[in-house]
Amino acid sequence: MIFVNDKDLVVPGEILAEEDFHPGRGTFKEENKICSSVVGLVAIRNKKISVIPLQSKYIPKRGDVVIGEINDIRFSMWGLDINSPYSGLLPASEVFGKEKRELEKVFKVGDVLFLRVIDVDEVKKVKLGLKGRGLGKFRGGILIYITPTKVPRLIGKKGSMINMIKDKTHCDIVVGQNGVVWVKGQTDMERIAEKVIKMIQNQAHTSGLTDRVREMLAELTGEEIEESKEISEDLGETEELEGETDENNNDQSSDEKEEESSVEEDENLPQEIIESKLNFNLKR
């Protein structure tokens, strides 16, 4: 027996279903009743019920790519703020290998890095690493913090949403799975990107978001959009069509599907940008 519909808004303690259903994320089972544990939207997949939270903190998971800010330098490791209840550790060996050098000379307190979570042990010690394509230090740009559960929505299916923002604002954007977004471009364009990203975070649970984002971008960037459209007409048009179909899919399917797609997306997406645009100073 089921008491809710797909995409319904539920609050903690609400009974979602009874018997013949399986509890997913954001739910728990109590005497054959499945109840929600967070404020969020219901997602029903076959016989599995989950609740996608509207608000959450980032829990580090092995393999995630995150953006962190250095806030501590210790004897043989850096301490990083990764927008989570647990702080990250970057061991010096991850950067230098066997060699011994002064840590302060490579990364200072306040530096922003793009890292991968190598391991999370049972006492929640988060080990981070810089080995991998595109990982390294950011130069300049601004940081925007969003709720980690809204990262998939910001990226969109196959990166449709984020690519649209990138195209229109001509900014480099990197999204960490911990809900930190790095934006670099012209100062006014950075501001526009920030506004749009904040808007996506506030309206992530509503449908038809892509269209509204497109409108907002057009409004904020003004005429510049038209120019750039003309220059890369064929390219721009096909991309927009793609975005359209993606949005339709998104609306019908649940957020979870988006998320699944974005997890793989997230890995490829930022790396491309960084490869071409980022130069990180890892002097050996």
Add this chain to the structure above:
Amino acid sequence: MITIITLGTNIGAKSREDGRAFDELRNLKIEAGVLERADGSAYLEFGGNKVLVAVYGPKESFIRRFQRPDRAYIRCRYNMAPFSVDDRKRPGPDRRSIEISKITAEALQPAVILEKYPRSVIEIFIEVLEAEGGTRCAGITAASVALADAGIPMKDMVVACAAGKVDGQVVLDLSEVEDKDGQADVPVAILPRSGEITLLQSDGNLSTVEFEKALDLAIKGCNQISEVQKEALKKRYGE
């Protein structure tokens, strides 16, 4: 002599100071997500009470004493503003507010799924802006809305309400005057779905029958308040 009042009828009873029925709550208004920089927040007006609650966390615990290897720790601070009562209250924690901080944290703990965030702390700040009796219940009710708003996983939303004895009658939701003149005050916090009691205090003299009556009445009040809580959260993200 014990007068037994059956729920639902109140024939022949003296009317209360503010004209409410014996089982009538004061006006209640809850708003979630009022503070920009807190992870979760709630504002509650309950009769003459005005309470603001902010929730921060789960976040890293910098105080070793509060770290638990297997679960999160709830820190709670209940504070009354100096201007919240008629005579200026001396600012800072006193014996009463320390007690309420403790019982609030303990009332909320059974609902929160603490195991999900080991070694972290969840901080709750309850700020009473205006007080008119029943602030501890108002604080607990608002705090659980703020916790839900912060996205902290919970088994249920804790809700609290008081009952008591005034002029020999068992009544629901005492106001400040009734609390001072009355014979007893019984604040109760429950988990509405299962009916489990997470807070039960009793101040004053009550017979066993009266106590049970008061408890039933308070639970009935809690269930009413619970609906307002849910509404407040749905309205925050509402369509």
